Amino acid sequence: MTATATRPTAPPTSRPPRAPRVISFSQRLSRWDLKVSPYLYISPFFIMFAIVGLFPIAFTAVISFMDWDLVRNSGEFIGFDQYVWILGQAHFWTALRNTFSIFLLSSVPQLIAAVFIAAMLDRNIRAKTFWRMGVLVPFVMAPVAVALIFSNMFGDNHGLVNNVITNLGMEPIPWHKDPFWSHIAIATMVNFRWTGYNTLILLAAMQAIPRDYYEAATVDGAGPFRQFFSITLPSLKPTLIFVIITATIGGLQIFDEPRMYDQFGRGGAGQQWLTITLYLYDIGWGQWNFGRAAALAWILFLIILLIGLINLLVTRRLVRDEGRR
């Protein structure tokens, strides 16, 4: 019995006219779903960003061209006068110098230390989790608490560090008088807080490097140093770029530590540790001159953008790409 599927002996002479394609509402809905949903799902972030990020940034730009009265909520348009005023201030240039000095004194040792510690933690050591969590402890402490403890240590007359130094028969260090030493003290606080954090990020990246590379290198007779410079560092490149750029942004916006460094929080009598953000805060909240503060905020924004770009170019060049080796 083979009555089931018989081939048509002859092809049909003509196809029936194709029915006009009608899409039901639910079909349409599901098509929209496909196209629109992803945007819908990510939109809360961008709506929030527009409200609390984009709007203030744009409004800051508007205010920076005005002589703004905070209480009366009104201002007078004066063009680029605020920018000209800021750039003509000796304090601004001092603040710029201090910011870069503190940034370099903190970021450079911090990243070198972080890479080193991460490399150590990446080895086979006992109680791994304990050590890994240990480096993160300083990060958990509130920055203001850190600043309080350290400012106690860096007191000029009764500070811990100077007490030890004078007991050893050396001259006390002028922590709050000399710009360089004040920068060292502030950079120490920053390093204390952020080294562990960077270490963990770099450690995570190191663990993602395939172990075969190291095995092969060992077989080829490469020592630990050669392995570190030829395998570990190049593989860390994307992570390092991320860490360096975020460190730059953070470093240029340093505020808490210099703010808490003395009792006035205004950068010292001779502006020894006045940073850009501290200066901005003082103009805004000390003198209630939000036009100037807004102009300074935009100048800072542009500086960070510029440094970020330079950073990216330099880092790309320094940390060689694996493929191009």
Next chain:
Amino acid sequence: MKLSRRTTAIAAVAGAASIALLASGCAPSADAEDDGGNVELSIATFNDFGYTDELLQEYMDENPNVTIVHNRAATSNDARANYFQKLGKEGLADIEAVEVDWFTEAMQYSDLLAEVPDSAKGRWLDWKEAAATDADDRLVGFGTDIGPQGVCYRSDLFAAAGLPTDRADVAALLDGDWTNFFDVADQYKAATGKPFIDSANSVLQGIVNQLETAYEEPDGTIVATENADIEDAYNTVVERAVPISAYAGQWSDDWFASMANGEFAAMLCPGWMHGVISGNAPEVTGWDIADVFPGGGGNWGGSYLTVPANGKHVEEALKLADWLTAPEQQVKAFANAGTFPSQSEAYEDEDLTGFTNEYFNNAPTGEIGIARAEAVTVATFKGPKFFQFHDALQNAVTRVFDGVEDQQTSWNTWVTEVSAF
């Protein structure tokens, strides 16, 4: 990463722009609601005004339809930021306390504050009231406390240096002008080799507060750099006060630590400083207070209560502020927190006149305060930028003290700096 630093800085940047958002976002916790004549009044103070729950309860018992909510900010700086971000908009308490340091800034907006009723006028010391009266002759601040300055000294250290120790003798010794004060200080330093007073900038504060005109004139003219008095004050402080001072400024960690270890023998001492001394050097015996101040009287600090004119219950708020700053209540606040009354009538009160301080060798601090308050004759005119000018001049003194710049260079730096304001 660097979330904290980033957010702080972003907050600073964004905050400048999003004041409108902030103002509407931080509504007061005490939202006043009327129901059947009941009124909820909010009052915002800072530090300790001596307005205890018991004191406020007294008013609520007298006025059963009123409920008072008291918000206390930790520091005067927090209160200042809050005040100017919300003044003229919404969100301030019905009664807001203002410290004298930033009161001049608030006086720029005196049209946004409700006027003190006539019945209360004349209650305060003349200079206290004059400072809260604007160009249109409207009194907009209810004076609370003042800081009449005496001289606190360590009688044990005075004895070691061969100076008199009894508080009447010390008053006689220091009575006179600043030159006399510095001569005594030099004498002390010659005998002991140690600094006489705690900080050079407290002397600057004392001298500037005795000038009629400091940095600005009432009509808004800025005279800071041309004012010979200011230059004299600066030179006097640098030449005579810096060599005999332990520190440039007050409130550093070192300064607090020094109060207990006898690094210096005397301090210029407003009433509220008594608690700072006894709190930081509880073990030390020998602190005493002399009823004297170089170059006449001097006042440092004090506060006002203000009523924002766009509040929901301005009438009721004025009544409460009136009651709180009446002499009887202010004397109670003094007993609670040591805030010295600014109302002349309070000086008759036995609770005040009979007040002694055990820590300071049972000194009659009530009587000394009254005598010091009455010795104040000059009310320095403080314009809206007083704080900026004065702060910059204090920095100039600090630079010389720290050896960062010499006397003339530091003065020139100050001149350049303030010309930019």
